[in-house]
Amino acid sequence: MTDHEHLTEQEMQAANTARFDFGAGYPFLPVPRETQVLYAQPDMSLRSLTMPPTLTADEVQAIDERLDASVRSTLGIPANSELSVSPTFSGGVALDRAFAAAMRMVDGQNSPLVHAVATTPSIDILRLFLEERGPRLNLHFVESRNGQLGWLDEDAIIDIVHAVRRVGRNDGIVVILTSPENPTGEFWREDALRGIGAACAGAGAVLIVDHAFLTAGVHVGRREIPRAWSALGVGGDWISTWDTGKTFGLNEDKLGFVISGSRRAAAAVDQALSIMQFDVSRRQKMFFGELLSGGRHTGYVTTLAEVCRTNLDTALRLSADAPLTVRAPRAGSVLLVRLNGHGPDDDEVRRYLLSHGVGVISGNVFFHTGWRPRDLLRIALARDPAYFAEGFEAMVDLLRAL
Structure with missing residues (x-):
């Protein structure tokens, strides 16, 4: 192991070796009976393998339209609007292709340099694939306001957009807002999204908003996360992403949407999508078109939220006299805990816990500037409550013994 294992590597280590896996942000919960029934439908299996001309163009179009309508209904995207919904393989692919599309848009301005403005803390996949773009890309990471964890700073983003436009009149600008629910449990206010959107529009910038945890976590049924398509409206140069993985899990059966x-x-x-894919699996289209239709999934989404809230309560209770402090999320399905005292840093603690069967994520992987706390751990809430309680208690005991 190195000191620089990225997020996915840590999640895989937890999945492969830990008795209590709190690493990946995907739900590890029993699959509802109605979802199991969808997997077993013989007609879906047969139609997914039927080739033209036996499967007609009209039937293919109907499958696409069913998925489109189901996703729009789930996410509250107006039907028959100019907003388009494009499926791809996963949330990570959706975010990568959204950025590739944004780069195409600013390239049309004959930009000598492209400035990417993003936030920290945020998922490290963003930094990793931005760095792959090479020296033509100038990265700007915006920290939380006043260094307060989770205090999102739209003013700093707007200031950078204005400053870049003043200095580089022909430079391209892309602003990327990944889901702040991961890892801080916060979310963007609607007026903040509108302000950032207005600044981007005025500067000829493209805005990307990731909504990975929109339908997953402690907030569901209690508060609405403002959505890009509601805050930004129709006709603007913005792109948003969502995927099924953080809500449904399903062992990597998932789709992303742009x-x-x-x-x-x-x-x-x-x-951008045509470079990577001819299309996504027809079976996946049919499956998620059904799963997301007619309120079929709403009971599960409610149960997921209740499980996350139950496990948050458990974490708060078990940490009351423990050497850690739980930062309760307002949204999403992960939480941060702060290690109390002046002992080992988060990487050392993560490895110690993993060696004793508890898999967590080092908080520092989400930070991309000089501001990089080394006393945070990220823990997934979307687990069976009894399993979560046993594992969290084991973690607390291990930390006491450290």
Whole structure:
């Protein structure tokens, strides 16, 4: 092991070796009976393997339209609007292709340099794939306001957009807002999204908003997370992403979706996706078209939220006299805990816990500037409550013994 294992590597280590796996943000919960029934439908299996001309063009179009309508209904995207919804393989692919599309859009301005503005803390996949773009890309990471964890700073983002435009009049600008629910449990206010969107529009920048935890976590049924398509409206150069994985798990059976705010954005997204895919699996289209339709999934989503809230209560109770402090999330299905005292840093603690069967994530992997706390751990809440309670208690005992 090195001192620089990225998020996915840590999640895989927890999955492969830990008795109590609190690493991955995907739900590890029993699959509801109605979802199991969908997997076993013989007609779906047969139609997914039927080739043209036996499967007609009209039937293929009906499958696509069913999925589109189901996703729009689930996410509250207006039907028959200019907002387009494009499926892809996963949330990570959706975010990567959204950025590729944004780069195409700003390249149309003959930009000598592209500035990518993102937030920290945030998932490290963003930093990793931005760094792959090479020296033409200038990265700007915006820290939380006043160094307060989870205090999102839209003013700093807007200031950078304005400053870049003043200095580099022909430079391209892409602003990327990954889901702050991971890891801080916070979310963007609607007025903040509108302010950032207005600044981007005024500067000719493209805005990307990730909504990975929109339908998953402690907030569901209690508060609404503001959505890009509601805050930003139709016709703007913005792109948003959502995927099924953080809500349904399903052992990597998942789809990602790219939502485009304008026809120009939709054309760029189509071009970006066509480099990587001819299409996604027809069976996945049929499966998720059914799973997301007619309120079929709402009972499960409610149960997931209740499980996350139960496990948050358990974490708060078990940490009352423990050498850690729980930072209760307002949204999403992960939580941060702060290690109390002046002992080993988060990487050392993570490895110690993993060696004793408890898998967690080092908090420092989410930080990308000089501000990099080394006393945080991220823990997934979407686990069976009895399993979570036993594992969290084991973690507390191990930390006391450290």
